[in-house]
Amino acid sequence: MDESESLSHSKWECKYHVVFIPKCRRRTLYEQLRRHLGEVFRKLAEQRESRIEEGHLMQDHVHMLISIPPKYAVSHVVGYIKGKSAIHLARVYGEHKRNFVGQSFWARGYFVSTVGRDETLIREYIRDQEQEDKRLDQLSLWR
DSSP: OOOOEEETTEEEOOEEEEEEOBGGGOHHHHHHHHHHHHHHHHHHHHHTTOEEEEEEEOSSOEEEEEEOOTTSOHHHHHHHHHHHHHHHHHHHHTTTOTTOOGGGSBOSOOEEEEOGGGHHHHHHHHHHHHHHHHHHHHHHTTO
16 A cells, blocks of 8 residues: 655655544444444545545444645644534534534544554454454353
């Protein structure tokens, strides 16, 4: 995946593994929104000239491999995606849940790691995360 991109005076390949969670890990509300959120995240990333290369919406957290141009800070793009998606969800789904407001849908903070040369490993990790969680849940039934 050695695909560098260009800005007017630079070549770049800046990819990040990002993980964030909904506040209080709201599983029931989040499950209903999983299918809708993927497209929302992709559109918001495009507005910041970024691209979600790989992503998976788990029951209680979001994994994404995102390519962000060096002219944007990672915190700026992730904050933008979290903030605008929360506002969008509050407008579209806010009437259904009494305590659901845009400002508090996502928990504060996130995890980010640079990808570098381990991109294929991280892509596989993101794809296989849900199966691994299910496997671990099955193991915990026997304890």
